[in-house]
Amino acid sequence: xxxxxxxxxxxxxxxxxxxxxxxxxxxxxxxxxxxxxxxxxxxxxxxxxxxxxxxxxxxxxxxxxxxxxxxxxxxxxxxxxxxxxxxxxxxxxxxxxxxxxxxxxxxxxxxxxxxxxxxxxxxxxxxxxxxxxxxxxxxxxxxxxxxxxxxxxxxxxxxxxxxxxxxxxxxxxxxxxxxxxxxxxxxxxxxxxxxxxxxxxxxxxxxxxxxxxxxxxxxxxxxxxxxxxxxxxxxxxxxxxxxxxxxxxxxxxxxxxxxxxxxxxxxxxxxxx
DNA sequence: CCATGTACCTGAAGGC
DNA sequence: TGCCTTCAGGTACATG
Numbered sequence: 375x376x377x378x379x380x381x382x383x384x385x386x387x388x389x390x391x392x393x394x395x396x397x398x399x400x401x402x403x404x405x406x407x408x409x410x411x412x413x414x415x416x417x418x419x420x421x422x423x424x425x426x427x428x429x430x431x432x433x434x435x436x437x438x439x440x441x442x443x444x445x446x447x448x449x450x451x452x453x454x455x456x457x458x459x460x461x462x463x464x465x466x467x468x469x470x471x472x473x474x475x476x477x478x479x480x481x482x483x484x485x486x487x488x489x490x491x492x493x494x495x496x497x498x499x500x501x502x503x504x505x506x507x508x509x510x511x512x513x514x515x516x517x518x519x520x521x522x523x524x525x526x527x528x529x530x531x532x533x534x535x536x537x538x539x540x541x542x543x544x545x546x547x548x549x550x551x552x553x554x555x556x557x558x559x560x561x562x563x564x565x566x567x568x569x570x571x572x573x574x575x576x577x578x579x580x581x582x583x584x585x586x587x588x589x590x591x592x593x594x595x596x597x598x599x600x601x602x603x604x605x606x607x608x609x610x611x612x613x614x615x616x617x618x619x620x621x622x623x624x625x626x627x628x629x630x631x632x633x634x635x636x637x638x639x640x641x642x643x644x645x646x647x
Numbered sequence: 648c649c650a651t652g653t654a655c656c657t658g659a660a661g662g663c
Numbered sequence: 664t665g666c667c668t669t670c671a672g673g674t675a676c677a678t679g
Contacts, residue, residue, distance in 0.1 A: 376672055376673095377672055377673095380672070406655090429672095429673080443673085443674090444672090444673090445655095445672090445673050445674075446656090446657095446671070446672065446673055446674095447656090447657080447658095447671090447672090462657090479656095480656080480657055480658070481655085481656045481657050481658085481671090481673095482655075482656050482657080483655065483656065483673065483674080484673095520648095521648070521649070522648090522649065522650085523649095523650090526649085526650080529673090531673095531674085538672050538673070539671090539672060539673085540672055541672090584672090585672075586672095587671080587672065588658095588659080588671080588672090607672095627650080627651090628650080628651060628652075629673095630670080630671085649679105650678105650679090651677100651678085651679085652676105652677085652678080652679100653675100653676085653677080653678100654674105654675085654676080654677100655673105655674095655675090657671100658670105658671095659669105659670085659671090660668105660669085660670085661667100661668085661669080661670100662666105662667085662668080662669100663665105663666090663667090663668105
């Protein structure tokens with residue numbers, strides 16, 4: 375569900391609410407949700423920073439770290455008072471002042487990891503798509519070395535982190551690149567177009583506090599507003615606003631993929647199946 | 648290494 | 664109304 379813009383929206387709100395708070399415990403509700411991979415005690419630790427890498431939220435504590443991934447339907451709810459009214463609560467982070475962070479997650483895919491060092495989880499995650507580390511130069515270098523198709527490449531989280539199914543399709547549309555295009559065949563010029571498209575799409579989505587399809591809500595329970603800018607996502611059967619072609623949907627990289635057949639053409643010799 | 652399928656889960660939506 | 668199938672903002676893992 376949430377991709378980088380939704381996670382960043384949650385991170386910012388979380389930061390304003392739980393920074394410098396003292397953790398008293400984490401209460402597991404659904405056992406798989408909370409994964410304790412560090413034997414040091416959580417009790418008494420202070421929340422130092424609320425950071426993010428790709429779709430991971432990183433709570434750096436005095437000695438250890440809590441790393442949260444919302445996966446498809448995860449949602450965080452912060453309350454000063456205990457509140458039993460919500461269904462689907464899978465874990466609760468309790469603070470010493472009596473407030474708590476509730477992890478709500480209908481599909482139970484989300485996770486909270488307690489680790490001694492953030493790298494224990496994040497070692498396999500590539501540079502953040504809105505971070506300084508991810509430059510056009512590094513993008514071009516890894517693109518040319520990959521033999522994946524560009525959609526799978528952008529979704530992998532290994533080369534760039536934060537893009538999911540929506541923003542990958544929106545970025546490829548904006549750049550005029552077909553999702554089956556081989557990463558290595560993207561020219562230096564096209565790579566720059568794609569780089570700028572990704573930054574533009576993600577920055578705008580952060581500005582509008584993410585996109586809400588059905589489940590996503592921020593910490594206040596509010597929906598995002600970015601969905602009104604979708605050009606291809608969920609627009610199959612409707613005309614492209616740029617060229618008028620009908621947006622199509624098919625499966626690429628095992629995911630539903632929306633394409634404008636007029637704006638996103640495949641290279642010669644590359645075929646959809 | 649890469650593409651594809653399956654598993655993990657639940658609920659909403661569409662077809663009949 | 665009800666039953667059945669398909670699909671969903673993600674990722675890990677197994678199989679060709």
